[in-house]
Each structure stands twice: as C-alpha cells, then as structure tokens.
Amino acid sequence: MASNLLTTLSEISLNTSGSTLLLIISLLVAIGLSYFVYRSTIPPVPLGWRILLMSLRAAVVMIIILLLFEPILSITRRKQEKPVVAVLLDNSASMALNDQKVNRRTELKNTLNAEIFHRTSGNFNFAFYPYSHQLFDELDSVPDSMTLNGDGTDIRRALAELKERLAEKYFGAALLITDGADNLGENPARYAANYGVPIYPIAIGDPAEQKDVLISNYVTNEIAYAGTRVPVDVYVRSSGFSGQRVQVTLNHANQTLDTQIVQLSGNSFEQKVRLHFSPEKEGVFKYEVRIPEMAGELTKINNSKTFYIKILKSKLKLLIVAGSPGADFLFLKRALEADENFEVQSFVEKRRGRFYNNLTLPNPEQLAKFDCLILVDYPRRTSRTESLQKIKSALAKGKPLFVLSGKNTDYAKLLTLNDFIPLAAIPQKGPEQIIYMKQLPQGVHHPLLRLAEDDSENIEKWQELPPSFFNLNSVKLQNTAQSLAVLDMDRSGGFRRRALPLVVVRSSGKRKSAAVLTYGLWRWDLLMWGVGKNNSSYLTFLQNTIRWLTTDDDSKLVKIVANKEIYRSGEEVKFTAQVYFEDYQPVDGAEVTVQLQSAKGKQNLALSNAGQGRYEGRFQVLEGGDYEFTGTAHLQSRVLGRDSGKFSVEEFSLEYQNTRMNEDLLKRIASESGGEFFTSENFSGLKEKLTFPDKFITLKNEWEIWNRLPLLITCILLLSAEWFIRKRKGML
Numbered sequence: 001m002a003s004n005l006l007t008t009l010s011e012i013s014l015n016t017s018g019s020t021l022l023l024i025i026s027l028l029v030a031i032g033l034s035y036f037v038y039r040s041t042i043p044p045v046p047l048g049w050r051i052l053l054m055s056l057r058a059a060v061v062m063i064i065i066l067l068l069f070e071p072i073l074s075i076t077r078r079k080q081e082k083p084v085v086a087v088l089l090d091n092s093a094s095m096a097l098n099d100q101k102v103n104r105r106t107e108l109k110n111t112l113n114a115e116i117f118h119r120t121s122g123n124f125n126f127a128f129y130p131y132s133h134q135l136f137d138e139l140d141s142v143p144d145s146m147t148l149n150g151d152g153t154d155i156r157r158a159l160a161e162l163k164e165r166l167a168e169k170y171f172g173a174a175l176l177i178t179d180g181a182d183n184l185g186e187n188p189a190r191y192a193a194n195y196g197v198p199i200y201p202i203a204i205g206d207p208a209e210q211k212d213v214l215i216s217n218y219v220t221n222e223i224a225y226a227g228t229r230v231p232v233d234v235y236v237r238s239s240g241f242s243g244q245r246v247q248v249t250l251n252h253a254n255q256t257l258d259t260q261i262v263q264l265s266g267n268s269f270e271q272k273v274r275l276h277f278s279p280e281k282e283g284v285f286k287y288e289v290r291i292p293e294m295a296g297e298l299t300k301i302n303n304s305k306t307f308y309i310k311i312l313k314s315k316l317k318l319l320i321v322a323g324s325p326g327a328d329f330l331f332l333k334r335a336l337e338a339d340e341n342f343e344v345q346s347f348v349e350k351r352r353g354r355f356y357n358n359l360t361l362p363n364p365e366q367l368a369k370f371d372c373l374i375l376v377d378y379p380r381r382t383s384r385t386e387s388l389q390k391i392k393s394a395l396a397k398g399k400p401l402f403v404l405s406g407k408n409t410d411y412a413k414l415l416t417l418n419d420f421i422p423l424a425a426i427p428q429k430g431p432e433q434i435i436y437m438k439q440l441p442q443g444v445h446h447p448l449l450r451l452a453e454d455d456s457e458n459i460e461k462w463q464e465l466p467p468s469f470f471n472l473n474s475v476k477l478q479n480t481a482q483s484l485a486v487l488d489m490d491r492s493g494g495f496r497r498r499a500l501p502l503v504v505v506r507s508s509g510k511r512k513s514a515a516v517l518t519y520g521l522w523r524w525d526l527l528m529w530g531v532g533k534n535n536s537s538y539l540t541f542l543q544n545t546i547r548w549l550t551t552d553d554d555s556k557l558v559k560i561v562a563n564k565e566i567y568r569s570g571e572e573v574k575f576t577a578q579v580y581f582e583d584y585q586p587v588d589g590a591e592v593t594v595q596l597q598s599a600k601g602k603q604n605l606a607l608s609n610a611g612q613g614r615y616e617g618r619f620q621v622l623e624g625g626d627y628e629f630t631g632t633a634h635l636q637s638r639v640l641g642r643d644s645g646k647f648s649v650e651e652f653s654l655e656y657q658n659t660r661m662n663e664d665l666l667k668r669i670a671s672e673s674g675g676e677f678f679t680s681e682n683f684s685g686l687k688e689k690l691t692f693p694d695k696f697i698t699l700k701n702e703w704e705i706w707n708r709l710p711l712l713i714t715c716i717l718l719l720s721a722e723w724f725i726r727k728r729k730g731m732l
Contacts (some may be wrong), residue, residue, distance in 0.1 A: 014705075016069040018613075020157075022710040026065045034058035035700040037473065045729050056722040071705045079699055080244040083124040083172030083692040086162055087117070089143070089179035090204070091130040092150035093655040097179075097299060099206035104179060105148060107204050111177060111680045116687055117142050119240055120234050124172055124216050124690060131158035131182055133620065135165070147536030152570050152654045154184035155669075161557055165194070172692045176669065177680075179205040183654040184570055184620075189668035198619050198675035202683050205661030209268055211240030212659055213294050214302035216270055222566055223310045229278050230259075230309070233269040236290045241294055242266025250275040251288045277309040284565065284648060302656035306624065308566040308648045316550060317468045319370040319676070321361070321391070321410060323377040329524040332376060332404070342546070345370075353384035364393035371550050373399055377406020377519065388416055395420040400549035403515040407432065407471060422481035422506040422515050430473040436491040437462065437502050437518065442586070443484030445578070447548050448505060453563070454575075461537050466527040467492070469520040474502060481506040505548075512549050537662040555579070558641030560594060560631035567621055567649045577607050577615040579633045579640055586613020590640060594631040598623065607631075621649045715729070 003405075016023055038054040045256065068598050089112075117126060130137040132150020135158045155178065176199055182188055192199055206614040217235040224230045234248055241264045250258045255279040265271060290304040318336060322329040325348050336344045347355045355361070367373070367390060379388055395401055401420055411426045418424070439462055443449045451461040462485075470487065477483065483501035505514045525535040575594055579587040592607040592615040600623060607615035620625070625664065626648050633640040670677040678686055705711065 002136055009279075011074070013074045013076075015072045016066075018069045023065070023069050027062050029071040030061035030065055031058050032059065040276075041729075041731055043730060045731065047724065049729065051720055053725060055305040056718050060718045060722075062717050063711060063718075066705070067711065070707075073699050073703045073705055077699045077701075078399070079697050081170040081697055082696045084127050084166060085124050085173050085175065085690055086166060086171065086249035087126055087128045087177065088135075088158055088162065088173045089128060089130045089146060090132070090150075090153065090176075091146050091148055092132040092134070092147060092153045092181065094181040095146075095204060096148040097205070097210075097659060099661075100208070100210060103204050103517070104205050107680050108148075108177065109145065111202060111204065111683075113141050114167060114683070118437055124692060127166075129158075129162060131155075135161035138165075142233060150655070152184045153182050155180075155182045155188035156185045157196065157561070159188060159191060159199070170692075170695050171197055173200060173675070173690060175199075175686075176201040176666070177204060178666070179203070180659055180666045181655065182662065182665060183657065186593060189665060189672050195673045198689075199669055200675040200678060200689065201666035201670050202678045202680055202686075203635045203661055203663060203666050204680050207661045207663040209239045210298040210659045211296055212298040212302070213238045213246065213264065213291060214656065215289055215305045216289060216657060218289055218305055218307060220307070221309065222564075223312060223341075224279060225312050225314055226279050226282055227314050229276050229675060232275045232277070232287070232289065234275060236262055236264070236273060237268050237270050238264040239268045239270060240266060240553070241297075246291050246293070246294070247570060248273045248275065249290050249360045250277060251290060252277070252285060257287075276625065279309070282311050282313050284308055284310050286648075290683045298659050298726070299656055302659075305356075305650070307568075307650045310565055315341055315343040316371040316546065317343045317345070317369065318345065318374060318546065319367065319469040320374045320376060321378050321387075322346065322348045322375075323383070323406060324349065325356075326377060326406065327407060328523040329376045330517055330610070331538075332374070332542070335535075335542055336546075337527070338540075339543065349378065349380065349383060351382065351674050353382045353387065354421065361387050361390050364390050364397070365393065365557050368397040368399060370394075370399065372402060372546055374394065374402045374404065375414075376404045377409050380408050380409050381413075382408045383410065385416075388413060392417055392420075398510055400511075401513040402549060403513070404519070404521065405515065405517045406519045407469065418478075420511065421513050422477055422504040424478045425476040426479075427475050427517075428473040429471055432469055432471045433492070434467045435470045435502075435518065436467050437465070437485050438488035438491075438499075439485050440483060441578050442482065443503065445576075445610075445612065445614050446482075446484050446505070448544050449484055449503065449541070450544060451537050459624060463535070465537060466523045468498075468518040468523060470502070470518045472517060475517060477501060477504055478506055480508050490505040512543055515548060540556070556641060556643060558592075558631070558633045558643050560592070560629070560643040561645060562629070562647045565647050567647060569621070569624055569650060570654050571621065571649075573619045573621055575605065575607060575617045575619070575629075575631070577631060579613050579615065581640075587640060588613060588636060589635065591634045592631060594629050596627055596629045598625050598627045600625075624649045 034057040036052045037057060041050060051601045095108060118174060128142060130146060133154050155702060158509055173199060178201065180203065212236055215234060216237040219233040221230060232250055236248060244264050245261055246264060248260050249256050258275040260273045260275060262271055262273050285310055286306055288304055288306045293303055303422055320333060333344060333346055336342050339681045347359055347361060350356055363722060373394060395417065403421060415423065415426055434439060439449055446456055450458060452458040476483040481504050483504050485503040486499040486501050489499055493628040501515055502518045524538040557580045560575060560577040567573060577592045579590050579592065581587055586609065588609060594605045594617065596603045596605065605617050605619050607617035610616045626646065628646045630642065630644045632642050676689060700710045
C-alpha cells in the first residue's frame with residue numbers, strides 16, 4: 001500500500017531525569033577520582049598500565065552515574081506519506097447484465113484494463129476492494145475478472161467500512177466503479193456529504209430504462225389459517241412492452257392455484273394483480289408468483305418470486321367465563337372478537353351462579369376443545385362448584401389459562417385451581433386503590449409484555465398507560481411462577497405497601513397460565529383515545545398473552561429464537577437468547593454462539609450480552625432458502641445448554657429490481673463529496689483529479705539506555721578486566 005517517498009533524520013537527543021549540570025560535574029568527579037586512585041600505585045607500575053587502569057575505573061563509574069540519571073536516547077525522523085486511492089469494485093449480480101447497448105461484464109473488464117490502473121504512479125498508490133452487501137478484503141492487484149454474484153448492494157456500508165480500514169493511512173480519494181444499483185442500507189449520497197475525501201464514480205451500464213417485465217413486489221399475510229381464502233397482491237412493472245397481455249400465476253408444489261391476465265402499461269409503473277388461494281394443511285409452505293418470459297427482455301430472473309406463508313389450523317377458539325357483564329369483560333370480548341384470528345365464545349354469570357341466556361358451561365370434553373380458557377373476575381362468591389370442577393378438568397387436559405382478576409374475585413374458590421395458576425395462597429384483600437404498573441427486568445424482555453422491539457420504546461409504552469385498580473394487601477406465588485410486572489411505588493401516590501406482583505406467569509412443561517392481579521384494564525383502551533393515542537398497547541398485550549399461552553414451549557435453560565420464521569431477501573434476522581441456571585436465575589457473562597447452516601455452507605454468529613441473562617445478535621440474509629441454526633451457551637468451560645431452530649428466506653434477488661444504471665445517484669455522490677462523475681467510456685480526465693498535497697508524519701523512537709542488560713554486562717567486564725590486571729601486577 002503506502003510507501004515512503006522520503007525519510008530524513010531530524011534529531012538525535014539524549015535526555016536524563018536529573019540536572020544536566022549535575023551529570024557533567026558527576027562525570028568529571030568520576031574522572032578525577034580515577035586519576036587520584038592511579039596517580040601512584042604500590043608496587044609502582046609503568047605509566048601505560050596506570051592509564052589503562054585509570055580508564056577502566058573511570059568508565060565503570062561513569063556508566064553507573066549515567067544509569068542513576070536514567071538516560072533515554074531519542075531519534076526523530078520525518079517521513080513523507082504516499083496517498084492511497086481506494087478503488088471500490090461493485091461485485092453484485094446486476095454488474096453481469098447485458099444492457100441494450102453494452103455488456104456490463106465486458107465494460108467493467110475494459111475499464112480495469114485502462115492504463116491508469118496498470119501504470120505505476122509516483123504520486124499515489126491504488127488499493128482495490130470488491131464489495132456488494134459489504135466490503136471484502138483488499139485485492140493484491142487489479143483483478144483480471146470478478147464473480148459478479150453478490151445478492152445485494154450497499155454503497156453506504158462499503159464507503160463506511162473503507163474509511164474505517166484506511167483510518168491509519170493517508171486516504172486521498174475513492175473511485176467507485178459501479179452501476180449505482182444501490183438496494184440495501186441508507187442513502188449513500190447523504191453519507192458522502194461528510195465523507196472527508198472526494199469520491200469519483202465511474203458508471204457502468206446504460207442509464208436508459210431497459211426493456212424488461214418483472215414482478216417488483218407482492219403483499220400477502222405471513223400467517224394464514226387453513227380453510228380461509230388468502231389474498232396475494234402481485235405488482236408487475238414493465239418497460240418496452242406496452243399493450244401486451246401476460247398471465248400472472250400463483251403456484252404451489254407444481255400446481256397452479258390461481259391466474260389472472262394483465263395488460264402491460266410499458267411505462268415502468270407498477271400494476272397490481274390480486275390472486276387468491278385456500279390452504280388446507282398446517283405448516284410452512286413455499287409459493288411462487290410468475291409471469292412468462294418475454295422475447296427481448298433484459299433478464300428472466302426477475303419474472304418470478306417465491307415466498308413462504310405459515311399456515312395455522314383454523315382460528316384459535318377462546319372461551320371467556322366472566323363473573324359479570326362489566327367493563328373489563330366487554331372491552332376484552334370486543335377486542336378479541338375484532339381479531340380475525342380468534343373465535344370467541346363467552347359465558348357471563350348472573351345471580352346464584354347461573355349464566356345469562358340459561359346457558360351452562362360445556363362438559364370437560366367440550367371445554368378441552370378450546371385453545372385457551374379466560375376467567376374475568378371469576379369465580380365469585382356465588383359461583384357454583386360444579387362449574388369450577390368442569391374448568392379444572394379441562395385444565396388437567398393441558399389447556400392454558402388466562403386469569404383477569406376483578407373487584408369481586410373470590411380467591412378462595414380460585415385456589416381450587418391451584419395446580420394450574422401462579423398463585424400459591426389466598427391473597428389478603430384490602431381497600432381499592434388506583435395504582436400504576438412497572439415492568440421488572442425479566443418482564444421487559446418477556447414476550448407477554450413486549451409492546452415494541454426496542455427496550456426503551458417498550459418501557460415507554462407501558463409507562464404511558466393510565467392507572468388501574470388494585471385491592472390486595474399480600475400475594476404469594478408458586479415456586480414455578482415468575483413475576484413480570486409489579487406495583488409502581490413511586491407513581492402510585494399514597495400506596496405504602498411493598499411492590500406486589502401485578503402480572504405473573506407460570507410455565508411447567510406444556511402447561512401454562514398467566515394472571516393479571518390488577519383490574520380496570522378497560523382504561524388502557526378507552527382513556528388512551530382521550531389523550532390523542534389509541535388502544536394498540538391494550539390489543540398487543542392481549543394478543544401477546546394469547547399467543548404465549550397457546551404456543552408450545554418447554555422449560556429449557558437455554559432458549560434461542562429468531563424474531564421471525566419467514567424473511568425477505570436482505571432483511572435482518574435478530575437472534576435473542578435467554579440463559580438460565582438450574583434454579584432459573586438468569587446467567588450474565590456467558591458466551592453464546594449461533595451457527596447457521598444453509599445449502600451453501602455454515603456461518604457463525606456471536607451474541608452480545610444485553611443483561612439479565614439475555615443475549616442478542618443480528619445477521620443479514622440475502623440468499624433465499626431454508627436455514628437451520630444451533631446455539632450453544634458456555635460459562636467458562638461449562639456448557640450450560642443448547643437450542644436449535646430454523647427459518648426461511650424468500651428466494652428474491654434485489655439486484656434485478658432496478659436494472660438501469662443509476663446515473664442520478666452516482667452524480668449526487670460525486671457532487672456531495674467534492675468529486676466528479678465519470679462514465680466508463682470517458683474517464684481520461686480522472687488522472688488530473690488525483691493530485692494531493694504533501695503529508696509528512698513524524699516518527700519518534702526512544703530507547704531507555706539505563707534499563708538495558710548490555711550496560712550491566714559491560715560494567716562487570718570492565719571491573720573484571722581491572723581486577724585481572726591488578727592481580728597480575730601484584731597491586732594492593
């Protein structure tokens with residue numbers, strides 16, 4: 001890379017820790033004492049021997065004195081540094097396209113064969129870096145050919161990583177050889193404005209719209225239910241085929257599920273086509289939307305898209321048993337019935353334990369057909385034992401339970417379900433008070449209370465909820481229960497009790513339950529509208545709770561999950577791990593690694609510690625297909641546990657969505673950075689632009705002479721020589 005043009009020796013100095021005058025006086029005294037010792041000897045020796053002995057003694061004493069003053073030898077040099085001109089080479093798949101006028105691969109090769117890249121310059125050095133979705137390692141020289149197979153282009157990231165790698169060098173300028181098809185990351189032109197060095201794009205490709213027909217996008221549900229009609233909106237974009245009719249098909253497992261005819265506009269505008277299908281089985285299935293290949297179009301690769309949809313069984317069946325037709329019940333029922341994923345049936349108790357409309361609870365076998373049981377301010381003092389026994393029998397079959405306490409809940413009767421609820425003893429009731437709720441650290445990260453992906457945003461959403469009601473003086477939980485939120489002592493004015501649990505969960509194998517011990521949750525819906533917001537937090541909390549209760553989840557000590565099961569190409573996968581000791585206390589300081597495996601190989605990802613036993617990591621996926629991951633948690637040399645899972649990435653290439661050379665973007669990058677835009681056909685004026693001011697760096701080397709072993713050895717040798725001569729001459 002950069003080499004020295006000129007290095008000059010600027011200064012040599014010897015520095016000591018004490019006074020220079022004192023050092024000189026000490027050295028003169030050393031010489032004087034040596035002279036005094038050997039001016040006459042017994043027996044007398046010739047003058048030559050006395051001078052030699054005097055010199056040996058003086059040298060030893062002078063070295064010792066120098067060591068006492070801790071001398072440091074400094075040598076300063078001035079070096080002229082040669083600038084580096086970095087050449088960013090776009091290695092993405094769009095660089096291999098055949099435009100109407102040129103072949104981009106050939107155009108790139110001709111550009112790199114230009115004289116400027118092969119002739120040694122005395123003013124600067126070239127450094128070649130290929131990139132696509134990230135910056136790759138520097139090449140040894142100008143490449144003869146490139147693979148041109150990157151699945152995405154992120155110019156902004158490539159520029160940022162380049163600047164970081166050349167931070168210790170004289171970074172003079174950047175050449176950007178690309179078609180400008182930037183489809184990942186942030187706007188590179190905005191980033192170039194503060195880049196600090198000029199950027200000179202050399203454009204590859206034709207800026208005119210290319211003759212092509214493509215599926216630019218689709219919109220459908222990521223999750224659907226068996227037996228329902230699922231819409232798939234397909235967006236078709238075309239250029240150069242105005243008025244022609246094409247067939248858009250939806251396929252699965254080599255079968256055509258639906259088809260529509262669309263007349264192409266040919267003006268590069270998107271046209272929407274709606275297709276439908278009705279899945280029959282549960283699972284994650286792969287679908288394809290396709291349009292036929294047109295004669296003379298740029299590429300057929302973008303004529304189809306594949307995607308995945310997770311098919312669940314028919315809607316979740318929820319049973320609500322309420323102690324009265326109060327506000328909490330009415331708002332809950334309305335919220336759940338508005339969700340198309342739920343099928344809700346309710347029983348509301350009236351006097352003497354009977355239910356409205358002369359209904360009776362179904363028998364345990366029928367209750368077991370529901371996916372989740374919800375108790376709202378139930379049971380009450382008048383609730384019948386036989387109804388509770390039916391619920392207890394259904395819970396014994398593994399059904400999850402959601403308990404929403406109320407003002408009149410009879411906890412003694414509720415404790416007949418103690419094998420299935422988080423409570424361990426009958427709570428002591430007290431006066432009703434208005435209170436606020438606060439998440440515990442484990443609650444911030446628990447899926448039940450996850451209102452937003454970002455932790456701070458999640459906490460803020462809970463804090464903005466209006467207060468609710470509470471009438472308990474004491475709460476005792478089961479050993480296997482976990483408190484997620486407690487009473488906020490700071491905001492609940494005048495409430496002097498300890499921070500009692502308000503939201504608790506219990507999970508034992510596949511048996512789950514959740515309980516909310518505060519009531520008046522209807523306020524989280526109605527009152528939020530009064531402050532200019534909406535009921536999204538209330539709805540999300542209910543959906544999270546039902547989803548967590550109805551999802552199988554064993555009690556593993558190490559849990560590693562991806563935030564989704566299905567991703568689009570270029571989307572970021574977020575891994576989250578939770579690590580516990582055997583007593584379910586969170587583990588901090590563990591090493592958590594995730595290994596991803598696809599058809600093209602393996603990759604490793606280290607997760608970072610987010611605190612409270614939680615670890616996080618991100619990974620950007622570009623290639624479509626099925627991925628499996630295995631995660632392991634280590635603490636020192638001990639393996640705490642392992643977990644595994646899988647996800648799918650839709651087979652969709654970003655590189656074939658915008659196929660023309662993006663001249664506008666490249667000109668903006670050049671303008672914002674202080675560079676100049678060139679094309680591959682004419683960049684002869686580039687060399688004149690690559691002139692840089694001289695830059696010198698100062699190199700200073702220091703040696704601690706007093707701390708060197710050779711000096712000690714020299715003293716010993718000199719003293720030994722003096723002693724040897726004195727002995728040979730018989731001197732005293």
